[in-house]
Amino acid sequence: MAQITNITSEALQATIRRLLPSQQGFGEDLQASNVITPIIDLTPTAEGSQLPAALQTAINFTDATAFKAQGSTVSIISTPGFYRIFGTSANRASNGVDAVTRFTMSDGLSSKTVWEMDLDQTGQEVGVAVPVDFVVFLQAGESISAVAPSGNSCLAGSARQIADVNGILTNPTGFNPQ
Numbered sequence: 001m002a003q004i005t006n007i008t009s010e011a012l013q014a015t016i017r018r019l020l021p022s023q024q025g026f027g028e029d030l031q032a033s034n035v036i037t038p039i040i041d042l043t044p045t046a047e048g049s050q051l052p053a054a055l056q057t058a059i060n061f062t063d064a065t066a067f068k069a070q071g072s073t074v075s076i077i078s079t080p081g082f083y084r085i086f087g088t089s090a091n092r093a094s095n096g097v098d099a100v101t102r103f104t105m106s107d108g109l110s111s112k113t114v115w116e117m118d119l120d121q122t123g124q125e126v127g128v129a130v131p132v133d134f135v136v137f138l139q140a141g142e143s144i145s146a147v148a149p150s151g152n153s154c155l156a157g158s159a160r161q162i163a164d165v166n167g168i169l170t171n172p173t174g175f176n177p178q
Contacts, residue, residue, distance in 0.1 A: 069146040078143035087157015
């Protein structure tokens with residue numbers, strides 16, 4: 001015999017309201033049943049994304065924000081949202097000089113290192129280049145910067161917004177799902 005149980009969960013109800021805007025005023029509790037029911041997952045479509053993540057985060061001519069820091073600090077992003085940052089960190093330690101590159105986040109009052117590559121001078125010239133690829137979330141008032149304090153270090157790459165501050169995915173400009 002089928003049993004139906006009411007579920008009271010604000011988190012689940014908030015997700016239903018977000019994914020199915022037409023259900024916002026429905027007002028009924030969610031229910032669970034012990035009957036096996038086939039499910040068709042419409043989540044990607046309901047969320048407004050029909051692209052796999054690898055394609056959704058693709059750069060294009062309009063959305064790419066290139067940056068290069070060499071012997072400097074460069075502010076990359078200061079708008080709230082989710083961003084993919086990728087590129088290369090290259091350091092060369094020589095003549096008793098260490099080389100460091102880092103990404104720092106600031107809330108306007110303080111700054112914090114969120115990624116760093118430090119190459120210590122070992123008595124001989126040493127050079128290293130590594131790929132960088134990560135996602136950050138910025139709230140209002142926050143920013144992220146590329147820092148390469150000496151001429152022996154360089155951070156270069158691109159940043160692209162992949163979702164707004166509410167987590168709504170940002171498809172590449174010009175992409176129109178069919």
